[in-house]
Amino acid sequence: MDRADAVAGDLAGRRLPSGSFGRIAFGFLAVSVLSGAALVPFYSPSRAFEDLERIEGGLPWGFFLRALHTWSSGGVLVATVLHLVQVLKGRTERQLAAGVWWRSVGLLPLGIGALLGGFVLRGDAGAVAALSIWRRILEAVPFGGTEIACFTLGSVPGDLAAAALHHAGTFTILLWLLTAEHGARLVPDLRSAVFAALVSIGLAGALPVALGAHPGTASTHLLLGPWYLLGLQGALVDLQVATGWAAPLGLVLLLGAVRHAEGRWRTGLVALAGACAAAYLLFTVRLLLLSRG
Amino acid sequence: MSSRRDLLLDLWRGAGAAASGGTFLVLHRALRGAALRPRETALDAGAVAEAAGAGGGVLGDLWVAGSADAPVAFSLACTHLGCRVAPAAGGGFLCPCHQSRYDRQGNPVQGPARHSLARVPLERRGASWIARMP
Numbered sequence: 358m359d360r361a362d363a364v365a366g367d368l369a370g371r372r373l374p375s376g377s378f379g380r381i382a383f384g385f386l387a388v389s390v391l392s393g394a395a396l397v398p399f400y401s402p403s404r405a406f407e408d409l410e411r412i413e414g415g416l417p418w419g420f421f422l423r424a425l426h427t428w429s430s431g432g433v434l435v436a437t438v439l440h441l442v443q444v445l446k447g448r449t450e451r452q453l454a455a456g457v458w459w460r461s462v463g464l465l466p467l468g469i470g471a472l473l474g475g476f477v478l479r480g481d482a483g484a485v486a487a488l489s490i491w492r493r494i495l496e497a498v499p500f501g502g503t504e505i506a507c508f509t510l511g512s513v514p515g516d517l518a519a520a521a522l523h524h525a526g527t528f529t530i531l532l533w534l535l536t537a538e539h540g541a542r543l544v545p546d547l548r549s550a551v552f553a554a555l556v557s558i559g560l561a562g563a564l565p566v567a568l569g570a571h572p573g574t575a576s577t578h579l580l581l582g583p584w585y586l587l588g589l590q591g592a593l594v595d596l597q598v599a600t601g602w603a604a605p606l607g608l609v610l611l612l613g614a615v616r617h618a619e620g621r622w623r624t625g626l627v628a629l630a631g632a633c634a635a636a637y638l639l640f641t642v643r644l645l646l647l648s649r650g
Numbered sequence: 651m652s653s654r655r656d657l658l659l660d661l662w663r664g665a666g667a668a669a670s671g672g673t674f675l676v677l678h679r680a681l682r683g684a685a686l687r688p689r690e691t692a693l694d695a696g697a698v699a700e701a702a703g704a705g706g707g708v709l710g711d712l713w714v715a716g717s718a719d720a721p722v723a724f725s726l727a728c729t730h731l732g733c734r735v736a737p738a739a740g741g742g743f744l745c746p747c748h749q750s751r752y753d754r755q756g757n758p759v760q761g762p763a764r765h766s767l768a769r770v771p772l773e774r775r776g777a778s779w780i781a782r783m784p
Contacts, residue, residue: 486733493732575708579746593748594761598731
């Protein structure tokens with residue numbers, strides 16, 4: 358029995374699927390990495406939007422490959438969050454060593470960083486805006502924000518080379534390594550991989566991903582960021598820029614601390630995490646309402 | 651009582667910490683040196699005159715107004731989080747990311763932006779105006 362299975366085993370002995378979402382997340386990650394690798398030869402960060410147009414319109418099955426990459430990447434995040442919810446609900450986090458738990462919690466911001474990296478690599482108007490916001494938020498980090506921004510996004514504004522390197526390299530490699538450590542297996546099991554592939558293929562066929570607006574387009578309409586960051590975008594309408602780095606950091610610390618708390622403390626921390634999720638959802642809804650005028 | 655093994659372990663940890671610290675310092679210096687600097691952009695004097703004559707116009711990442719002899723320019727980067735603002739229908743500017751609004755002079759009037767759009771100094775050089783972008 359691997360560690361993922363051990364986590365899946367409820368304290369009461371019931372075969373809980375808390376590990377199954379984790380395994381499916383690993384399956385989605387594999388599909389995402391493979392489809393991303395297939396896209397690499399046709400993409401250059403120096404002509405991002407033009408290459409996206411070529412992939413969508415000129416490359417046979419290019420639109421499908423891109424949609425497959427997009428949907429499988431989204432699948433990683435959704436399955437990871439569902440896995441986390443089930444672990445917290447089943448109180449199985451103590452079955453992991455403290456270090457492994459903290460590194461596993463780090464998978465969440467790492468995954469979002471990888472997804473956001475993919476979003477900005479589109480090079481369209483929304484991506485250009487997202488890149489600028491990402492840089493400003495990183496620069497707002499006290500003691501070394503400028504350095505963090507330079508390391509993550511490079512020193513030339515608008516240049517996608519550093520983002521591409523981290524998206525395809527740093528983030529992906531770390532995601533794979535930490536997921537492998539967490540699940541105690543180097544590759545996903547066949548069943549999860551096939552399931553993730555089928556779901557991704559189905560979604561890519563049914564819901565192809567549209568090209569965004571040209572980067573030079575000036576729009577007064579609300580430009581929506583990636584779906585998983587709409588809550589943060591909504592929060593930044595009212596709250597300070599520091600919210601952009603402080604809120605994710607706070608959430609990571611909160612989730613990490615759950616592993617060490619017991620009784621009422623644990624209940625309180627989990628409730629606080631739930632309240633954060635509810636607030637995030639409310640900010641998302643508010644932003645969507647704002648976008649409709 | 652600490653054994654030789656403990657001593658070696660402590661030495662190993664110390665070396666690791668020193669290597670990490672050194673790496674951090676090198677990285678810090680390298681990235682500090684790579685920090686963003688203002689860049690210069692050349693604007694065609696004819697295009698500047700045209701924009702100024704029309705009461706204002708977008709030239710690259712700038713809004714140029716004023717007169718052909720003494721043009722005034724400011725950056726179209728929102729002072730909230732850097733998104734590119736767009737001229738709004740009723741005058742002024744609107745940011746498409748978090749809905750900050752600016753008046754015709756680039757002063758914030760609504761939304762999360764607290765500072766005016768950055769003025770960009772223009773310097774005449776031959777047939778061009780040189781803008782020092784922030």
